[in-house]
Amino acid sequence: MADRTDLTSYAYRKARARVLADSDVCIVCGHGQADAVDHIQPVSKGGAKTDPDNLAPIHGxxxxxxxxxxxxxxxxDKPLNAVTQLVTSRDWYAGP
Known part of the structure; x- marks a missing residue:
């Protein structure tokens, strides 16, 4: 595994907090209460480490x-388009 000290950097933590403040809907399953963020384009594949545009909520x-x-x-470490995303016929989120 590559050195991932970038995940504890101030810039990453600040970007993570900003992404989760905007939304908690997981990019993989589409349900709320995501508690982590993930790189849309993996860092190992050239994605930006701390760019909020490359981060999205995900269940950890x-x-x-x-x-x-x-x-x-x-x-x-797959790009988002390589993951089977949940598609439902109805929005089951019963939040406020």
């Missing part, structure tokens, strides 16, 4: 409380 270690997918594990 605990997974999605609705569909139980381990979204971040499932995505891994």
């Amino acid at each position: 270690v605990n997974g999605c409380p609705v569909c139980l997918r381990k979204c971040n594990n499932e995505k891994g």
Whole structure:
């Protein structure tokens, strides 16, 4: 695994907080309560490390409380378009 000290940098933490403040809807499954962010274009594939435009909410270690997918594990270091995203016929989010 590559050196990931960039994940503890001030710039990354600031960008992460900004992304999660804007939305908590996971980019993989589409459900709310995402607690982490992930790089849309993986850093290992040339994606920007701390650019908020390359970060999006995703369910982290605990997974999605609705569909139980381990979204971040499932995505891994693949680009977002290589991951099967959840498509439903109805918006099940019952939030405010």
